[in-house]
Amino acid sequence: MMAPWLLPYLALLRLGTTRPLVQGHGFRAPAVAWPSSFGLNSPLEVQETIQIPNNGSAALLVDVQVFVTNVFNVDILRYTVSSMLLLRLSWLDTRLAWNASVHPRRVLTLPWDSLWTPGLTIQEALWVDWQNPSPQAQVDQDGHVELYLALTTETNCDFELLHFPRDQSNCTLSFYALSNTATELEFQAHVVNRIVSVKREYVVRDLQTQVPPQQLVPCFQVTLLLQNTALKTIIALLVPGEALLLADLCGGLLPLQATERTAYKVTLLLGYLVFHSSLVQALPSSSSCNPLLIYYFTILLLLLFVSTMETVLLAGLLARDHLRAERSPSPARGGQQHDPDNGGPNPEEATRATGTWRSWAEAADHAFFLLYVAGVVCSQFIFIGLWMWATCKSDPAPGKAAPHGGQPRL
Ligand SMILES: *[C@@H]1O[C@H](CO)[C@@H](O)[C@H](O)[C@H]1NC(C)=O
Ligand SMILES: *[C@@H]1O[C@H](CO)[C@@H](O)[C@H](O)[C@H]1NC(C)=O
Ligand SMILES: *[C@@H]1O[C@H](CO)[C@@H](O)[C@H](O)[C@H]1NC(C)=O
Numbered sequence: 001m002m003a004p005w006l007l008p009y010l011a012l013l014r015l016g017t018t019r020p021l022v023q024g025h026g027f028r029a030p031a032v033a034w035p036s037s038f039g040l041n042s043p044l045e046v047q048e049t050i051q052i053p054n055n056g057s058a059a060l061l062v063d064v065q066v067f068v069t070n071v072f073n074v075d076i077l078r079y080t081v082s083s084m085l086l087l088r089l090s091w092l093d094t095r096l097a098w099n100a101s102v103h104p105r106r107v108l109t110l111p112w113d114s115l116w117t118p119g120l121t122i123q124e125a126l127w128v129d130w131q132n133p134s135p136q137a138q139v140d141q142d143g144h145v146e147l148y149l150a151l152t153t154e155t156n157c158d159f160e161l162l163h164f165p166r167d168q169s170n171c172t173l174s175f176y177a178l179s180n181t182a183t184e185l186e187f188q189a190h191v192v193n194r195i196v197s198v199k200r201e202y203v204v205r206d207l208q209t210q211v212p213p214q215q216l217v218p219c220f221q222v223t224l225l226l227q228n229t230a231l232k233t234i235i236a237l238l239v240p241g242e243a244l245l246l247a248d249l250c251g252g253l254l255p256l257q258a259t260e261r262t263a264y265k266v267t268l269l270l271g272y273l274v275f276h277s278s279l280v281q282a283l284p285s286s287s288s289c290n291p292l293l294i295y296y297f298t299i300l301l302l303l304l305f306v307s308t309m310e311t312v313l314l315a316g317l318l319a320r321d322h323l324r325a326e327r328s329p330s331p332a333r334g335g336q337q338h339d340p341d342n343g344g345p346n347p348e349e350a351t352r353a354t355g356t357w358r359s360w361a362e363a364a365d366h367a368f369f370l371l372y373v374a375g376v377v378c379s380q381f382i383f384i385g386l387w388m389w390a391t392c393k394s395d396p397a398p399g400k401a402a403p404h405g406g407q408p409r410l
Pocket of ligand 1: 100101102
């Protein structure tokens with residue numbers, strides 16, 4: 001037995017000509033009417049072949065093999081990932097089988113719109129580029145259909161960036177066959193890693209497929225486990241930050257009187273501010289689970305700020321006192337004077353008072369330096385602890401959070 005509509009194909013094969021294909025971008029074009037010269041006068045016969053094959057009371061089983069050929073352009077600022085996939089769909093359509101002893105040809109190539117094919121939509125996609133707008137299906141004499149679809153797509157992915165730049169995220173692509181119901185059609189999905197390029201910041205560590213249960217519309221999902229391997233970020237972010245902090249600590253060893261110390265610390269703070277603003281631009285923001293690095297670098301900024309302020313304040317007070325000591329004939333020496341019984345202008349006493357004040361400032365500076373070192377060391381340890389043990393679970397998507405309401409369940 002053979003579907004009568006296949007006859008024109010077999011006739012064409014003998015004639016060696018091809019029927020012009022109907023170009024289209026979607027995967028569900030309106031049924032094409034057959035040219036009457038092919039001997040099919042009833043369009044219903046054509047219509048029948050583009051209906052989904054019937055599998056009795058069970059659903060038609062469509063086997064999907066997903067070959068992931070490339071994952072490029074992982075954009076954490078826009079929360080998107082671009083990937084190239086090759087889908088191999090195969091199913092059994094016994095209406096297409098033919099009698100091999102009458103027509104000895106083993107495999108036929110048919111345009112996709114002349115037979116039933118599942119129409120696929122990717123839920124997370126911003127855009128999908130089906131590389132061949134009119135793919136061809138292969139049919140063998142038993143009615144096994146095989147269809148290859150190559151696509152490039154950019155999809156949305158909620159990266160978990162808490163541990164950036166050593167972050168890992170699961171990115172899911174959900175394929176829905178919106179023109180069929182789950183009772184008619186069922187997917188059976190496998191995924192194969194065919195990625196050849198390894199020179200990437202984000203590498204694919206694992207690939208999984210699943211068929212979500214209890215869907216109204218047939219669906220399968222491909223999950224990419226993406227891992228950030230960017231050593232560059234560590235070198236470009238952590239090393240300068242630590243170096244600046246260390247340089248600032250060393251600046252505390254300069255004597256308080258040296259005017260270079262203030263200049264040194266202010267320069268460091270300025271340099272750090274430039275670094276900080278470029279860092280903040282390079283990291284994405286999110287409603288939950290922001291990268292720990294942002295907090296870390298903000299605390300670093302505060303530490304540098306406090307240390308610079310301390311230097312400026314103490315140096316400023318010392319300089320004022322020094323000026324007063326030089327103008328010692330003036331009787332008023334303000335609240336800093338330690339000897340209230342100062343009867344008259346006495347250069348020796350003024351020098352002594354300045355000396356006391358200076359030693360007090362130096363003691364304060366020393367105490368601050370010790371405190372500062374302790375603070376820096378503590379902050380580093382607290383940060384390492386947070387890095388190792390902190391976990392963060394992003395808020396569920398609004399459509400998933402509300403059990404009754406929210407998005408309609410597909
Ligand atoms: C195929 O065709 C041959 C020759 O016409 C016939 O004998 C045979 O029964 C056919 N087989 C089927 C499955 O129809
Ligand atoms: C029909 O359904 C059965 C049971 O689910 C399945 O084993 C079989 O492969 C299906 N046949 C086709 C052509 O999909
Ligand atoms: C990704 O998914 C796998 C399997 O569901 C799970 O074991 C893993 O913890 C997930 N990874 C992340 C980073 O969410």
